[in-house]
Amino acid sequence: MTPQQSQHTWQEDVLGQAAEWKSQGDDVALATVVTTWGSSPRPVGSQLAVHGDGKFVGSVSGGCIEGAVVLEALKTMDDGEPRLLDFGVTHEQAWEVGLACGGKVQVFVEKLK
């Protein structure tokens, strides 16, 4: 996106922010929605950039799973291993971080190396 556009559109520049953090020497992980089933709040390709101190930009849901994704992103920054996370009503964590809309999403989390 050109500077002109990022100024005019509401979308956050997730990848640009990730690159900026990384170039400052900070740990960064990217989380990406790679599959959705049923109604899901954010489409495939939606991304979250997570900083080593836990702050983030972007979204992978309407806000229901970001907390859990950030925790997994911090683990990925620690061990360097990518993770594929499933969220949905059938997930055992549904009580904590399930999607209220009843959909399911799969989120890929990887460290920026």
Place this chain on the structure above:
Amino acid sequence: MKFATLERLLRDRSEKSSVVLATNLNTGDERLVYPSDLEGENGLDPAVAQAAGEAFRSDRSKTIETEEGPVFLHVFNPPLRMIIVGAVHIAQPLARMAALAGYDVTIVDPRAAFATDERFPGVTLLTEWPDDALETLAPDSRTAVVTLTHDPKLDDPALEVALRSSAFYVGSLGSKKTHAARLQRLTETGFGEDDLNRINGPVGLAIGARSPAEVAVSIVAQVTQTLRQEA
């Protein structure tokens, strides 16, 4: 993801190049795939190459199964475009709303008094004649063309170029009477019924819009409907 891959992606984005990022979800291995890679020998898994081609065309990212495990194909296409003919009052809110919805907006109006930076801060303005401007801009299947001048001398040449292109949306401001006269003129120019049915006129969804901003809402809504519901 490697930092070098991210930097390359950001550079492609600023250069408005199409690219697919293919990531193996088991291993994290990644590769950037360009449309030019799909021609000839490329070392790509045939399933990945085929799905990447589909992703470019449909503008949709997806995960596919391969012998090496699941691969996520993340498509990064340049922004959708909206070409607005007529730097008129309605163009002011329309340009801003379309930009909010993610469109790269260009306004075409040879009347230099209308197309000024003061009236359209931050928007690309072209003061060429509309048919010349549209030939240069070359609308494609990710472009919407909206004419707003009411003036056949300006609107018609733009519509003629738009109808010969694969623009996914063509709309033209004007009352039913104005629109009927427009269709008559374009018929005389040689356009058939299928061509003319592509023109949304009167432009915008019928929501009873009154102010320029409300008309802009109706146009952005109709463009969105055409983009998303006909895919």
